[in-house]
Every structure is written in C-alpha cells, then in structure tokens.
Amino acid sequence: MSTTAVSEQLLTMGRAARVASRALAKLHSQAKDHALTGIARALRTRQEEVLAANRQDLEEGKRAGLSAAMLDRLLLDAERLDGIAQGVDGVVALPDPVGEEFDGRLLPNGLRIARRRVPLGVIGAVYESRPNVTVDIAALCLKSGNACILRGGKEAIHSNAVLARLVRGALAEAGAPVDAVQFVESTDRALVLQLLQMKDSIDLMIPRGGADLVRFVAEHATMPAVTGGIGVCHTYVDKSADLDGAVRITENAKVQRPTVCNALDCLLVHSSVAPKLLPPLAKELGKAGVELHCDARSLALLGAQQAARAVPATDQDWGKEFLALVLAVKVVDSLDEALAHIERYGSGHSEAIITEDHAAATRFLDEVDAAAVFVNASTRFTDGGQFGLGAEVAISTSKLHARGPMGLRELTSYKWVVQGSGHVRP
Amino acid sequence: MSTTAVSEQLLTMGRAARVASRALAKLHSQAKDHALTGIARALRTRQEEVLAANRQDLEEGKRAGLSAAMLDRLLLDAERLDGIAQGVDGVVALPDPVGEEFDGRLLPNGLRIARRRVPLGVIGAVYESRPNVTVDIAALCLKSGNACILRGGKEAIHSNAVLARLVRGALAEAGAPVDAVQFVESTDRALVLQLLQMKDSIDLMIPRGGADLVRFVAEHATMPAVTGGIGVCHTYVDKSADLDGAVRITENAKVQRPTVCNALDCLLVHSSVAPKLLPPLAKELGKAGVELHCDARSLALLGAQQAARAVPATDQDWGKEFLALVLAVKVVDSLDEALAHIERYGSGHSEAIITEDHAAATRFLDEVDAAAVFVNASTRFTDGGQFGLGAEVAISTSKLHARGPMGLRELTSYKWVVQGSGHVRP
Incomplete structure (x- = not known):
C-alpha cells in the first residue's frame, strides 16, 4: 500500500x-x-x-x-x-x-x-x-x-x-x-x-x-x-435440464447486456445433454454474434455446425470475465465436476444451474459460495432493482x-x- | 502499514x-x-x-x-x-x-x-x-x-x-x-x-x-x-433524573467490573441536580474505592466531603478509558452540552442518560452515535449475553x-x- x-x-x-x-x-x-x-x-x-x-x-x-x-x-x-x-x-x-x-x-x-x-x-x-x-x-x-x-x-x-x-x-x-x-x-x-x-x-x-x-x-x-463489480458467472446445464429453457436462459444471460458484471461468462454442460443442447444453442448464440471458446469435447460437437462461431478455448478462458459477446463452453461429466469448476474459477458473483432435478438444485444452492445462486433463471437478475431493493449503489462480492x-x-x-x-x- | x-x-x-x-x-x-x-x-x-x-x-x-x-x-x-x-x-x-x-x-x-x-x-x-x-x-x-x-x-x-x-x-x-x-x-x-x-x-x-x-x-x-473493545463510556444525569436511581446506576456502571470496556469512565451531571446528587454519590463511590477526577464545578461541590476521594481533572481525563476505579466528573448546563461532550470524547461504545423526561430520553437515543445507547440503565449491559445473543466474540464499535x-x-x-x-x- x-x-x-x-x-x-x-x-x-x-x-x-x-x-x-x-x-x-x-x-x-x-x-x-x-x-x-x-x-x-x-x-x-x-x-x-x-x-x-x-x-x-x-x-x-x-x-x-x-x-x-x-x-x-x-x-x-x-x-x-x-x-x-x-x-x-x-x-x-x-x-x-x-x-x-x-x-x-x-x-x-x-x-x-x-x-x-x-x-x-x-x-x-x-x-x-x-x-x-x-x-x-x-x-x-x-x-x-x-x-x-x-x-x-x-x-x-x-x-x-x-x-x-x-x-x-x-x-x-x-x-x-x-x-x-x-x-x-x-x-x-x-x-x-x-x-x-x-x-x-x-x-x-x-x-x-x-x-x-x-x-x-x-x-x-x-x-x-x-x-465487487467483477463477475465471472457460470451457468451449469444439468443432465435433467429442460433444454429449451436452457437455450433461452443462456441466450438471455449472455446476450441481453454483455458488458455488465452479471452477464454469463462460462457455460458448463453435462455430457449426457451436450450433443442435444449445444448445436441449437450455438445456432441461437451465433445469430446474436456470440463467439464460443470451446473445450475439446464441446468443440467436437460443434465443429460441423456452420452457424457456430466456435474456436478452441485456451487456459485463459476459464475464470475470465469477458464483458463482450464471448462465451466459454465446457462439457462436464457430473454436478460435482461443475461445482468444482465454479469453486475454482468463479468470482463469487452470480452462478446458476438449469435442472429439473430437485436434489441437484438443492445441492447447487447449498454448496455454491456466491453472492447470488440461481435455479432455472438468468444470472442477469442479480441487480438491486430486480431483487426488489428499489435501486443499488453497487454489487458486493465480499461477505462482510x-x-x-x-x-x-x-x-x-x-x-x-x-x-x-x-x-x-x- | x-x-x-x-x-x-x-x-x-x-x-x-x-x-x-x-x-x-x-x-x-x-x-x-x-x-x-x-x-x-x-x-x-x-x-x-x-x-x-x-x-x-x-x-x-x-x-x-x-x-x-x-x-x-x-x-x-x-x-x-x-x-x-x-x-x-x-x-x-x-x-x-x-x-x-x-x-x-x-x-x-x-x-x-x-x-x-x-x-x-x-x-x-x-x-x-x-x-x-x-x-x-x-x-x-x-x-x-x-x-x-x-x-x-x-x-x-x-x-x-x-x-x-x-x-x-x-x-x-x-x-x-x-x-x-x-x-x-x-x-x-x-x-x-x-x-x-x-x-x-x-x-x-x-x-x-x-x-x-x-x-x-x-x-x-x-x-x-x-x-472495538475500546469504550470511553459516559452517563449523563439529566435535571429530571431520579437521583437515587442515578446513584445506583453510576455505582454499578463504574464499580461492578471496572476493568472492562463497558465500564463507566465519565459522569456528566446537570448543574441543577449536581449539588444534590454529587455528595451522596461521591460517598457511595468512595466506599468502593473510586477516585473522582473532577472539573472545577464538581470539585467545588465535593471539596468539603471527607468521604470523597476527589482530585482536579486534567485535560487528559476527558475521553480516557480508565479501566480502573477512577471516574471523571463534569457539571454541564444542558442536554446539549452533554451531547456535545459525548460527541467529542466518546468512543462510540456505550452511552447512557438518566432522566424521567421523555423528550430528553428521545433526543439522547436519537442523537448519540454509539453502538449502544441507554436510558436509565447501566452501560455494563452492553454484552452479548445480556443482550440476548447468547454469547459474544467481540464488541464492535465500527458501523460496518x-x-x-x-x-x-x-x-x-x-x-x-x-x-x-x-x-x-x-
């Protein structure tokens, strides 16, 4: 100092x-x-x-x-x-x-x-x-x-x-x-x-x-x-997710206002739904001009898609706040792997799970350590006005x-x- | 740093x-x-x-x-x-x-x-x-x-x-x-x-x-x-105070455990009740071995008292946490003067007024900026156990x-x- x-x-x-x-x-x-x-x-x-x-x-x-x-x-x-x-x-x-x-x-x-x-x-x-x-x-x-x-x-x-x-x-x-x-x-x-x-x-x-x-x-x-003000926000699409909802929520969280702290930065997708979710999602996001930084597994699923603007992710893409139309994408094999990724790379701002499985939702809400944790909703809701506080001076990621x-x-x-x-x- | x-x-x-x-x-x-x-x-x-x-x-x-x-x-x-x-x-x-x-x-x-x-x-x-x-x-x-x-x-x-x-x-x-x-x-x-x-x-x-x-x-x-942990605590005896209560509360706040942060350090007494309050109070405190550091007016009222251990206060006595059987005493002419003294010398820990006047009590509670403000009670109550929290790790004087x-x-x-x-x- x-x-x-x-x-x-x-x-x-x-x-x-x-x-x-x-x-x-x-x-x-x-x-x-x-x-x-x-x-x-x-x-x-x-x-x-x-x-x-x-x-x-x-x-x-x-x-x-x-x-x-x-x-x-x-x-x-x-x-x-x-x-x-x-x-x-x-x-x-x-x-x-x-x-x-x-x-x-x-x-x-x-x-x-x-x-x-x-x-x-x-x-x-x-x-x-x-x-x-x-x-x-x-x-x-x-x-x-x-x-x-x-x-x-x-x-x-x-x-x-x-x-x-x-x-x-x-x-x-x-x-x-x-x-x-x-x-x-x-x-x-x-x-x-x-x-x-x-x-x-x-x-x-x-x-x-x-x-x-x-x-x-x-x-x-x-x-x-x-x-506060720094948000590396994740959304995890669970194997039981409603996939239409997952597309809508992901698109909203990434695209609605990409330059702010509660915008989505990294999508984690369970491997069992990735083949079905990622191609239509990439198409939607592509329309909005979103560039996807993909791990090897998600890239393999999207490589054939003409509409998708997908490039290989680098190590710097994990834990990065993009503040732009860029989304990191990673396929995981379990809720545990998603939780571990969020614990390692999240900034404690806003984290979401898309799931129809009550036990998965409960674990996510219990275990993720962030200012706001969401089930089946866009991380963009972290906001004083949206939360019913009327207005906000800042969004704190500290616990004190x-x-x-x-x-x-x-x-x-x-x-x-x-x-x-x-x-x-x- | x-x-x-x-x-x-x-x-x-x-x-x-x-x-x-x-x-x-x-x-x-x-x-x-x-x-x-x-x-x-x-x-x-x-x-x-x-x-x-x-x-x-x-x-x-x-x-x-x-x-x-x-x-x-x-x-x-x-x-x-x-x-x-x-x-x-x-x-x-x-x-x-x-x-x-x-x-x-x-x-x-x-x-x-x-x-x-x-x-x-x-x-x-x-x-x-x-x-x-x-x-x-x-x-x-x-x-x-x-x-x-x-x-x-x-x-x-x-x-x-x-x-x-x-x-x-x-x-x-x-x-x-x-x-x-x-x-x-x-x-x-x-x-x-x-x-x-x-x-x-x-x-x-x-x-x-x-x-x-x-x-x-x-x-x-x-x-x-x-x-926290530093308490320069005042008690103001208003002109409308119940004087027996004032003696009991002052004695308790000073004597019951003088080495802790919520113990009384400075008594402010309205000039209209000082002649009647101070002699019997000094006698009670004297029995407990309390030394009084008095401003000129309170000293004049106590000088004749054999029982009182009263010495002239110095500038260092105002705003001092004694942590011992010592009490600073000052005569004031109004609630305003008491509030100004507390604002200047208090540490924001525990402050009390002894009064039967509702308007004076209300002003004191409203205007004194401290962690705990009391009407007709001993500052010694500032404590997690006493406040019904069960226990405490510390007493904070910060506002955050x-x-x-x-x-x-x-x-x-x-x-x-x-x-x-x-x-x-x-």
Whole structure:
C-alpha cells in the first residue's frame, strides 16, 4: 500500500462532509424526500445546462480518441437525463431505512431492547465515465442519511460538475445541508489515492467501474471498501435440464447486456445433454454474434455446425470475465465436476444451474459460495432493482456487511437502543 | 502499514483452514453440536492436563514478574475450567444461524428469492492472556460454521496449547474437520504481523485485548478486522433524573467490573441536580474505592466531603478509558452540552442518560452515535449475553457489518437464493 499526503482541499471536504452527515442523520424522511424531489425537478428544468456540459465532454472525448463505446457511455440526451430524473423519483418512492427498528424485544429483566437503523456516515464513491452515477449515488446516499464525496471519471468532468452543482443547488433550496453531496472537480488522478487515505472522513468507499478500478481501491483504501463489480458467472446445464429453457436462459444471460458484471461468462454442460443442447444453442448464440471458446469435447460437437462461431478455448478462458459477446463452453461429466469448476474459477458473483432435478438444485444452492445462486433463471437478475431493493449503489462480492446488490438498507448501520427503569447489572 | 513475508507454516495453516471451512459450512447443526458437546466433555474429563499446563504458565509468569492482576487473568482452576465448559454447553443450546433464511418473498415475476445465512469462512483471532478465549472463540466459530486460526498471548501459551489440542481431539472424535480450529503455538511476536497479511486465508480478524492490540490490528490488518473493545463510556444525569436511581446506576456502571470496556469512565451531571446528587454519590463511590477526577464545578461541590476521594481533572481525563476505579466528573448546563461532550470524547461504545423526561430520553437515543445507547440503565449491559445473543466474540464499535456485541449471527454473511422456472430478464 502506498501512502500519500492528502491535500488541504480534500481534508476540508472531508470535515464538511462529516458535519453535514450529522445534520443529515437527523433529517426526517419528509425533508429528505423534499430535497430529492427538488433534484428531480432541477434535472428536468435545467436540462439544457447539463446537455451543454455533456456536449463539451463528448467533443473533448472525440478529440482524445475515445472509442464509440466510451462515447456512448458518456452521452446524455433528453431521454437519458429524464431517465436519471425518474431514478430520483424512484428513490423518493422507496421506504426510508433510517430509524427502522428490528430485533426489538423485552428482555427477561424488563430492559426493552432493539436495533435501530442509522446512516453509516460519509460514503466515498470513485467511478468512471457514466455521468448518471453522480446523481444515482447522491440520491441513494441522501435518502439513507449519508453524506457523500464523489469522484467521477475525467471524461465526464463537465457533465458531472454541472450535475453536482444542480444537486447542491436543490439541497440548498430545500434547506438540506449542501455539503451532504460534494464532488471533487479536479481530474488529477493523484486525488483518488488521497481520497483512499481519508479513513477519518470517509466511512465506506464504493468503487464503481471496471476490474482495474475495483482492484486499485481494494489495494489502497484505508477505510472499508466495497469489493465487487467483477463477475465471472457460470451457468451449469444439468443432465435433467429442460433444454429449451436452457437455450433461452443462456441466450438471455449472455446476450441481453454483455458488458455488465452479471452477464454469463462460462457455460458448463453435462455430457449426457451436450450433443442435444449445444448445436441449437450455438445456432441461437451465433445469430446474436456470440463467439464460443470451446473445450475439446464441446468443440467436437460443434465443429460441423456452420452457424457456430466456435474456436478452441485456451487456459485463459476459464475464470475470465469477458464483458463482450464471448462465451466459454465446457462439457462436464457430473454436478460435482461443475461445482468444482465454479469453486475454482468463479468470482463469487452470480452462478446458476438449469435442472429439473430437485436434489441437484438443492445441492447447487447449498454448496455454491456466491453472492447470488440461481435455479432455472438468468444470472442477469442479480441487480438491486430486480431483487426488489428499489435501486443499488453497487454489487458486493465480499461477505462482510452486505453481499450482492446494495440498496438503501445496505447503506446503513444500526445502534442498540436500550431502555430501562434504573436497571443495573447483577 | 508494514508488510512482511508470511512463513510457510502459517500459509499451510491458512490453506488447511480454508479447506476445513468448506467442509464445516456443509455440516448440519446436529454434527456441530455433537462436536461441541465433545469439547465440553473433554474440558471436564481432562481437567488435570489443562490445570498442569496452566500451573506451568503461572510459574513462568511469576518468574517473569507478571502483576497479580495479570496472573489472575491467566489463572485456571477447576471452577473456572468448568465455567468454560458451561460456556460451550451454552453455545450448544443456541440456535444455529447457518441456513436461516430472511427477507424471503415471491417477486412479481414469479421468482422466489431469499437471503440465506452462510458462514463467513475463516476467522482469525489475536488475543491476550485469558486462556478461556481459546475455547470461547473456537466454540462460537464452530457453531457458526467458520474455521478459525487462533493466536493467544505468550503468557498463556502452555494452557492454550493444551486447550487447542483438546478441542482438536474432540473434533476428530466427532468426525468434524480437525483443522477447523488451529492454534499458532509459537510465541514469536512477528507471527501476529504475518497473520494480519493473510487476507487470502482469513476473512475476518478479531482482536481481543487492550487498546494497543486493537489499534495494532486495525493498522496492520489487510483483511476486514473488528474495531472495538475500546469504550470511553459516559452517563449523563439529566435535571429530571431520579437521583437515587442515578446513584445506583453510576455505582454499578463504574464499580461492578471496572476493568472492562463497558465500564463507566465519565459522569456528566446537570448543574441543577449536581449539588444534590454529587455528595451522596461521591460517598457511595468512595466506599468502593473510586477516585473522582473532577472539573472545577464538581470539585467545588465535593471539596468539603471527607468521604470523597476527589482530585482536579486534567485535560487528559476527558475521553480516557480508565479501566480502573477512577471516574471523571463534569457539571454541564444542558442536554446539549452533554451531547456535545459525548460527541467529542466518546468512543462510540456505550452511552447512557438518566432522566424521567421523555423528550430528553428521545433526543439522547436519537442523537448519540454509539453502538449502544441507554436510558436509565447501566452501560455494563452492553454484552452479548445480556443482550440476548447468547454469547459474544467481540464488541464492535465500527458501523460496518456488525455494531455492538457480536454473537453467532454476526459471524455469518448471507447469499441470495433465487429460484425460477425458466426466468429471463426482459
């Protein structure tokens, strides 16, 4: 771990965030929702300012030679901006986790005890080019009573700066603490490392982006950091699988949105169904432009297929997150072999089995060690919205604090509230 | 953060713990309880072996000039050993958190989803002289399906080694994975730093001991570590307090066991009740041998009292964990002043208010940011057993993962279990 001196500017932001977090923790839902509604309104009424800043980012990005995919991630238009505002509306509609009590009970000695949800304090977020992240994380932090310090990618600096200003303006207008949302406007890369040193000011660091960013944060953060976003996802087609279902689920998990962490990377197929499953599956996937990286047995089954774009797999294909229309395929002889492959190569994100056999389904759910385990469903469902959390700030693959999609509740801690009437410990 | 090469011996232990943790995660409660019952039995039938090893520790301790308090912490006798065995019986009686499902529901699209508790994996524990910790942590880890690597203090090395051997023997006899409990037998201090580097083998590190040990672990651990064990605890006597209750609660919180983290360190008294409360309180505390470190106003009220052992407080007395029969005392003019003092000097462990005023109680519970907040009760109640968790491995003052007493459930994570019938994401 490298350490570095933290600039006075960041230290000042950290202190302001701490003060704001204390005020925010006391705000009732109504006041927070009022501020959030103001943010959504500002996103709609001041669209042109945001779009102008975004055009500047896009122009600079083109000049810098960003790829078409990168430029698309950067792009905001009226529709996308309205989508961001709708996201904020959605956060308003979610229940406030703060103040919720659970495990409440009366102890035998008459003490009344409960755990009460409280905000974590100050959340740091370091992310890449998508400017919507600025608003999404600010809204979720605000609703959960946490202050936040945001550091977006340099490609989106103009868009992010305007969005942050708009959010802070709405906070001020609503009478909420403005420093509850702060954005690091400098694009100096050294500031990321400095942010990661600020364990006294930042209670939890959330990296949102590619594997390199997540690893950098995990390595250098001095405060707790969410580990996640890297998904090497498997689907095992058992010998008892419904093969039509297997084709549909595999196609969805691989093709529906190949660039995200819950997309399928490796298909494991039981040898008894491989001859029947793989040719039609390869045909379907071929239509969608998927390239198959096949082990020797699956390649032999597909070699004759004209439609299939199948090449021999290399050792690097196992345990690889492709984030593209590429799927590794391997034939196995048993559930045990599939489980062993997943244990060795999985990243603990999302793993699925396709089976009609109850015992196989049960073993898979019991034994696979991952944030989300599926029977007869696409790994693409690992998502805060899909899981009914309303929204998510990240998907955690660590086992501490929160695992899988992190929604509002996962941005809280709790305190024990104990009420007596002169109770002393015997 | 310093880094250091990890010895082959520890790496081997780490790999064995990982393998054992996978086997342990699959054991049913019955099998785990069978092993725990065997441990309790061995503690009773092989008492003499343990006591002989303990005598050796005590002799070496005396020769090394350990204090009477240290020697007492080290001491095992038939009664204490039976207490440890009873602790294991208690763990057998607790419900197994592993496999418990929560937040289970049917999503609108027909997916059945739930969070299911799973073990964390491998727990590391670094602790000081009390040999009971070896058995306590091993039992709690075993019940919660976690393997553990234990490193006790060098003073208790002979006792701990025998206890660990006895635990492992009981595991073997019960057919449970023996390497689920491993003890580092070397007293080489460098090994602690090495253990803290083993983030691939150890999922959570628990320091059990004084502030220096906790800080050392927080600073050097590369894996998540429990922060806790340091309690600068306040009790605020409000103007509306029942003063007899205030005396009883203060006396209990300070005197009942002054060497532990939930013992009271600082009493804040509203100026309107200070003249009436402090003289009789000082008399009670004086009987118990408590020394009062008083601010100017409280000293003025106590100066005339013959019974009170009162001296002027220094700046170092505020925010100090005394772990002894010493109490800092300060007169404040309002609840606000008390809240500000606690915010500035508290360690986020346990804080109490004595009041008959509902609004004051509510504000205190709402605004004090600590693991446990009390109304009209002694801070000594912050304890896994007292809170109804059955037992505890540590008391966390961090907000991530678990806060306050950590029992069996706090030694688990969860996975999302999702069951469909051919579900694909639209």
